[in-house]
Amino acid sequence: MNNLNELFPDLEPDAHVPAHLQKVLLSEIDFIRDSMQVVALFTSVFLDTALLSVVPLEEK
Amino acid sequence: MEVIVKSIQTYSDEELVHLFITTQRNRYFEALYERYADKVYRKCLSLVKEPAKAEDFTHDIFLKLILKLGTFKENARFSTWLYSITYNYCMDQLRVVQKRGEVYGEEEIMTPAEADLDSVFEEDEIELRRLQQAMAQLNTDEKTLLMMKYQDDMSIREIAEVLGVTESAVKMRLLRSRAKLRKRYFETMLFLGLLLSKLLELIKYLIN
Structure with missing residues (x-):
């Protein structure tokens, strides 16, 4: 079975991933990160506003 | 700049994962990508045989990797973890194709x-x-x-x-x-x- 251990790495095709894929992935990662920041920012602003609008009502 | 590049190359895979999670800087991900993209692509190509499909699979696997990085246990080997994502993804996709009847089952x-x-x-x-x-x-x-x-x-x-x-x-x-x-x-x-x-x-x- 030693033969298989030696031969299997040679079975992999001698191919390279297309260069443009890295740029595509990086731009998608940036997009995901930016979207998450926007959502986080919007949520915190929304919650802050909601809190501010509730507190004065309670005081009245 | 050269000093930074050299130091990135000396990091282990696990250190790069940790640095990417904590800093969210793309260069750590790029280092991991450069180490493993060809290997993942070749595995996909071995299983699907079509370069275009292998490229799509590689893209999806690395996106999946990004989303799952937070669950990576640092005592595990990164390469094994990445290959497990690769194999599971390819097997799932090819099972869908088999269910559609595009590939016929093999004789037992x-x-x-x-x-x-x-x-x-x-x-x-x-x-x-x-x-x-x-x-x-x-x-x-x-x-x-x-x-x-x-x-x-x-x-x-x-x-x-x-x-x-x-x-x-x-x-x-x-x-x-x-x-x-x-x-x-x-x-x-x-x-x-x-x-x-x-x-x-x-x-x-x-x-x-």
Whole structure:
């Protein structure tokens, strides 16, 4: 079975991933990160506003 | 700038994962990508055979990796973890294709349970080209299992974790996959022998 251990790495095709894929992935990662920041920012602003609008009502 | 590049190259995979999670800087991900993109792409290509599909799969696997990075346990090997994502993704996608009926199921073979795990291939010389042809005739699960064991040098326990089955099930599947590979390997040899004998007969007939 030693033969298989030696031969299997040679079975992999001698191919390279297309260069443009890295740029595509990086731009998608940036997009995901930016979207998450926007959502986080919007949520915190929304919650802050909601809190501010509730507190004065309670005081009245 | 050169100092930064050099220092990134000296980081281990696990350190790069940690740095990417904590800093969210793309250059750490890029370093990981440069180390593993070709390997992942080749694995996908071995399983799907179509470069365009292999490219799509590689893209999806790395996106999946980004989303799952937070769950990576630092005591695990990053390469094993990434390969497990790769194999699971490819197997899932190819199962969907099989369900659609685009690929036909392979014939089941019976293997004697008492067969010795190490004596399935006992030849001194295994021809690479014929082994490739034999591998091409296996189904995705069998190919994946053999690649995990012999290409990535994963242990039985690691394979069991990736596939979500017991270690004894992995051993049995490995035994069957190797037996099937051996069968296919000798079938290609037999086919070539028959072809050669027919050619010789034809030449004899033409000479006479």
